[in-house]
Amino acid sequence: MTTGMQFSKQFDASRFPRKLNLGCGWDHRDGYLNIDLNAFHNPDLTGDVCDLAMLPSDYYFEIVAQDVLEHLPRTSTARALCEWNRLLEASGKLHLRIPSLEGLTALFAKRTTFASHRELMQCLFGTQAYTGDFHLTSFTKVLLEGYLRQTGFMLDQLTVRDEWLFEAVAHKVVNIGHDLEAAKTALLKISGEQEFLSKAYEVLLHRRPDSDGESYFARGLASQALTRAQVLHLMEASEEFQTLHGGAEETMSSSPAAAT
Numbered sequence: 001m002t003t004g005m006q007f008s009k010q011f012d013a014s015r016f017p018r019k020l021n022l023g024c025g026w027d028h029r030d031g032y033l034n035i036d037l038n039a040f041h042n043p044d045l046t047g048d049v050c051d052l053a054m055l056p057s058d059y060y061f062e063i064v065a066q067d068v069l070e071h072l073p074r075t076s077t078a079r080a081l082c083e084w085n086r087l088l089e090a091s092g093k094l095h096l097r098i099p100s101l102e103g104l105t106a107l108f109a110k111r112t113t114f115a116s117h118r119e120l121m122q123c124l125f126g127t128q129a130y131t132g133d134f135h136l137t138s139f140t141k142v143l144l145e146g147y148l149r150q151t152g153f154m155l156d157q158l159t160v161r162d163e164w165l166f167e168a169v170a171h172k173v174v175n176i177g178h179d180l181e182a183a184k185t186a187l188l189k190i191s192g193e194q195e196f197l198s199k200a201y202e203v204l205l206h207r208r209p210d211s212d213g214e215s216y217f218a219r220g221l222a223s224q225a226l227t228r229a230q231v232l233h234l235m236e237a238s239e240e241f242q243t244l245h246g247g248a249e250e251t252m253s254s255s256p257a258a259a260t
Contacts, residue, residue, distance in 0.1 A: 011045060011054035018060050020087065022049045023068035032064065038132065050080045057086050058175070066097040071126070074137035081151035088172045094153060096168040099123060101138040103164035123164055139166060149206040149244055152176045173202045188228050193221050196228060204235045206244060 013033075021032040025041050028034045035052070036043040047054070049068060063084050072080055084094060104124050108117065122128075126135040144166060145155050153170040161167050174183065183203050190196040197217055201209045217234075220226030226234075235241055 013054075013056055013059065016044060019062040020055075020060050020064065022063060022065040022084070023071070025067075027066070029064070050076055050083055052083060052087065055087055058089050060087050060092060061089055062093045062095070063088060064095045066095070069096065069098050069139070070135040070137055071132065072136060077137065077147055078151055081147055081153065082176050085152040085172055085176045090172060092172045094148075094168075094170045094172070096144075096166070096170070097161075098144070098166050098168070099135065099138045100160060100164050100166045101140050103160055103166075104138070107164055120164075141166075144168060152178075152206065154202060154206055154208070173206055184232055187232065193218065197221075197231070200232060200235060204232065204241060205238075 016033040017031050019032045021027070021029045021034045024032075024034040024036045024043055025038075028043070034044045035047055035049065037046065037048055039046045045054075049065070050072065065084070069077055069080060088094065104120060107120055111117065111120065124135060124138065126133050128134055141158065144158070148155050148168075148170050152172055152174045154173045155168060155170045157169040159167050187196060187200050187203060190199060197209060197214055201207060201214075217226065217231050221228070221231065
């Protein structure tokens with residue numbers, strides 16, 4: 001395997017696995033294309049995880065980004081996730097590890113010695129051992145799920161490690177900037193009503209159905225009080241849809257792909 005390969009618009013992705021290990025640092029993984037901004041980590045590819053234009057779209061089936069997002073400016077969170085959405089194929093998996101602000105706050109309250117607080121400050125702000133090893137943001141469960149939904153992902157699993165680290169698994173539900181009308185046309189062609197509702201929630205709201213909403217729409221469809229088109233219209237008219245897709249449009253306007 002070639003190490004320390006520099007950024008190149010002509011990078012031959014076909015020579016490497018279809019799994020990415022972003023911001024790898026010294027954690028080089030077999031079976032992955034290991035990418036890091038710092039050449040001294042000897043990654044397979046040196047590059048900015050927010051702009052990997054040399055890599056193909058809709059190509060990778062897994063992305064691992066452990067201890068990465070907190071090192072980016074807070075305002076770059078959505079931009080990075082949009083780029084990772086571009087790289088993943090449909091239903092591709094995203095594995096994240098990021099600090100939990102809620103967990104750290106609880107630990108600060110629980111551990112009251114000078115030594116423990118000094119250690120926790122490193123967890124919150126990074127080791128700061130070298131340039132770039134600083135934490136510029138942190139996350140709550142609400143923020144993490146919101147950012148993921150806004151950038152075309154659905155959160156599948158969320159656990160807490162060592163009381164202060166979120167470990168999250170999400171999957172890509174839509175391409176950011178996808179043709180919504182085409183997606184709605186495809187939804188209308190789904191055969192079963194239950195599958196239609198589940199997929200409609202996923203495509204339009206980037207989440208699983210809530211029981212009340214799903215029951216309401218299912219009753220309306222069964223009684224023919226609602227058509228499928230009306231169900232989609234009601235979802236689009238919701239404040240949740242407007243907030244979700246309005247935010248996604250803002251992130252796309254500043255993303256690398258949107259600027260090309």
